Amino acid sequence: MKNLLLPALLALLVSAQSASAQTSPPAPAAPDTLRSQLVRGTVRDKATGQPLPGVTVLVKGTTNGISTDAKGAYALTVPLAAQATLVFSSIGYVTREHAVGRARVLDVVLTADARQLSEVVVTGITIRGVSSVSGSVSNVLAGKVAGVMISDKSRRSSHASPRLSHPAREEAGAGDTYATIKENAFFEVKKAPLSTFALDVDNASYTNVRRFLNEGQLPPRDAVRVEEMLNYFRYEYAAPPAESPDPVRISTELAVCPWNTAHQLVRIGVQAKKIETAKLPPANLVFLVDVSGSMYGPDRLPLVQAGLKLLVKQLRPQDRVALVVYAGAAGLVLPPTPGSQPEVILDAIDRLQAGGSTAGGAGLRLAYATAKQHFNKDGNNRVILATDGDFNVGESSDRAMEQLIVDQRESGVFLTVLGCGRGNLRDSRMEALADKGNGNYAYLDNLDEAARVLVAQFGGTLFTVAKDVKLQIEFNPARVANYRLVGYENRMLEAEDFNNDRKDAGELGAGHTVTALYEIVPVGSSQPLVDKLKYQAASAAPTAGQPATAEVMTVKLRYKQPHGLSSKLLTQSITGAPAAIASASPDFRFAAAVAQFGMLLRQSEQRGTATWASTEALANGARGTDADGYRAELVRLVRLAEGLSGSKAVGKR
Template sequence: MKGKIVILLALFLSAFALLPDRTLTGIVRDTRQNPVARAIVSTKDGKVRAMTDNAGKFKITVPAYSKSLQVVAAGFVSKQVPLTAANDIQIELQPQPLPPGDVNIAYESAPKQVTSDFATMSVPAGNARTLIRQQANTENYKVINETGFQNARQQAVTTFSVDVDRASYSNVRRFLNAGKLPPVDAIRIEEMINYFDYSYPQAKGEHPVAIHTELTDSPWNKGLKLLHIGMQAKTIPTENLPASNLVFLIDVSGSMTDENKLPLLKQAFKLLVDQLREKDQIAIVAYAGAAGTILPPTSGKEKVKIKTALDELEAGGSTAGGEGIQLAYKLAKDHFLPKGNNRVILATDGDFNVGVSSEGDLQRLIEEKRKDGIYLSVMGFGMGNYKDNLAETLADKGNGNYAYIDNIQEAQKEFVHEFGGTLFTVAKDVKIQIEFNPAHVQAYRLIGYENRALKNEEFHDDKKDAGEMGSGHTVTAIYEIVPAGIQHAYLPKTDDLKYQKTNISDLGKTEEMLTIKVRYKKPDKNESVLFDLPVKNASKSLQASSENVRFASAVAQFGLLLRNSEFKGNASYANVINLAKGAFGKDEEGYRSEFVKLVKIAQAIDNRAETAIKE
């Protein structure tokens, strides 16, 4: 009898397995019936998934036995949708509610120090801005001291290193999607601006980098101007990219157990593995209480073998990050490709606590190792104990880039859409120096780049480290300018120089407003190359400016609001939204439309805080 039951059960299961898969289509909308782009639609086990397009539409093929779909989207409550006989599904998502009791209002009749879980921040008198407090949080960020306006007659020259890191934007997105404002020092405006691609002219001729400039009106400070500087790195077709010698250095310590850490990390690196070619080689080093080689250098064609090694990683133990870095560099050096791309890719939450762990010691170690021609990129994961300050330092000193992976879409952006720029450097130690003409410029300030500022004399010092640009990378910088001949509260109060008398009327005879100088090194050279570009005093209205200028200005304005900058002027969330909406362009991946959604979330958080103040 028992045998017959087993046979019948086997027949039943076999018949069920033979049922054809179902192909489902549908649309995901919010409660106002607006389409939700980039929502993830998946089976309950997550093995089959699809992403909605800009119209909220999706198509997914699931096993016949599937009973429900899981739908997840940034800023919305996740939803489980039961499957019926219908193959076309209409799904409505509820907005993510802001968590109650998280808003702490800080306002007094005199300045005071307000302690948050991130840092101690000074709150000026009468300031009703909210401080969104993260509970049980040990995240660390470098202090950012916002750059003020400089008098062009006394300090006409300004110098900084380029920055193609984008970690700050995805980190800010993580906070906002959780219904919380990010800590002030987590907001690096240049990284928010550079998160987005811009359509600058391609580099031609002898230099791998091209410069494009536009001058327009400041959207938030009437009478002031914005100088928009766009740099475009030469794009190398994927088939022409050199072979890669990559070492994945993966943190598997106990702090990496969360779903948005090691599990997300595995998914992210599998996307990168899918991009590898036969001529590429990859090794995997893992570190926790000790470091070890998980996978020796393996050809990119052995994707199953590489992915299996990733799947077998488990989190546990303390964090011997310094030991792991040394082992990863040794592997990369032992299998060095003289004409290839040699790089260590560190994936971590930055919580090093065993061995070489101080920021200074790690920085010196990385600076020494980069002399071997091996770059270091850092991919940050997780929250709660995230060490942004350490991750940023390691990437900067390792001649690599730094990204924060908050979801699988961000991993796809880094490792699929921007594969060449993420891994293949076309110009290293790129520095920019600008000399302003006082006849046209009274004062200026660089928006962001506080951690990338250089001394003017360091522009000529080839030993001074600076930023790298990868294949197809764009870099954007924005200066706010007080034009000559106007009075403004932002003008710094300084005495005239006694021994530096310059006839401004003579300087005014030229139409040149400024000159931009660029220094860079070829990836395999240690001597820099110099070129420059004079820029005329020719301004356009904001409406007549390019989509590049208008969208970058919207992002910069949003950063000023999040930082509650003393230079935000008349900035507002409504102005940011209107400006950004008019400069979406093609937006094929939906990044710019997602930006507007984030602005609306921040606006809602601030509005709720203002209501609490009035009550």
């Protein structure tokens, strides 16, 4: 297989080098405005008037289509023909057709179809091949880019593995692999007063869950990581003061727990400083793209290519990009090229094709070697790996791949992992690689998500402001009897790891926010986890007024500068009485709703009185301004999940 692929890699290299030598790239062909027109519009829920993201808008009788963005908006090039018709469809809504005629703006409302949701039976995954999808991301790019065409130009070679369809399976998500999650239990403060964990800004789990729900399936339990669902959303936390030397700031809030009113809920928020794109340090980026047979299909390589094109449009002249590919062998398709030559970079991305086995280890080694060869000590040096994680040649075990990443991160080259595809998604492997590589992991379920990760969050995704960030919480036994951390199961640390600067932890990018929730059982709760002991000496009861004035807990945070070796300590205490959930901030209530949603999807034993209805109401009442529409989208996903849950007892209204 290697021998078959090497000529193709060499051809790519020669073509890319020839393109880089051109002083004036050919002008793009003018669009045929006489035979087509751009139609824009917004799709809304008829009952609520709220915009509907994720609605499929398709030119009837063709494969030309798009999904509405976070604001329910779409923009699609439509043939200028009298019979042209757009079909609007979404799970849980009645499909609607609308003739286009010569309309330039076409707003549509969809009616909910409760019967459709209640009758859905999950039998498996079917991937439908799409040859061309035109997607508007103008809402994310603020008008800089009107749209992007994903054209599946890839052709299977004689040794490619087609992935266009999968047979129906008995279990949703069959073929994908996820790390087993054992949910955090309650700890007794008197026996375990410290809770320590590494921060995690990954949010791949949320987009993967969204993909399952939009395709009419409940996600596998282990695909649901509550902390990644929490951290998908932005919250209005106080930013570090401009004059502060610290790139992060802690904020806290205490209120009654909505799924168990006898308990309390603590929100810990961490805000990283924001940096304007123009002021970010120069970037030395290496795109490492999996072009193996498993990447064949419109939701894999073509989607990755479209996402990387969006990123290229954000590059500045001082930034440099190289392109490495791997399949049966690894090759350098594009040497480091300045951002002032976007045509050369885009041409190299366009030439990628899927086919062959997957030499992931060889590709990683070549990508790191390329990044180190052009290392910028004053800049951001990063490998961006785009793959479905299906490594099957070379280093094939998770441990071997992780060790390769650990050995390389000490050089100062960080790793970002972009996951894609379904049916053979190696989620656990990609998450581990990103964690070990001082980077973050995102799952691309559509083009809008690629734009969100690589454009709207350009700084946070690619530029680290603090590394090895970890939290340690000390609880006051006078106020807290028991506690549990909601999520972060695979980020837990030992207490002594907090002061150990050699212990790897999480990274924060520019503008990132991180949210953690603790459910606590207060001293004197009407629903204690364990009854008072009859034969043991009881500790002194808190004095009058102490519960409202004594500290509940102290939050300690350690971080290092991106190229630093020693950590710095920040602390903040939490005092006061818990607020009623109705009086808590919108951010607090929305985060609590997201946590409830995750627990319901996981069928958590800790979900208490949470239901789909209460979760929807809590989230809907805490949407706030919701400028990007993502909070409204979560409300829609809760409704989808309720319908898909069918007769299951979990979360029934």
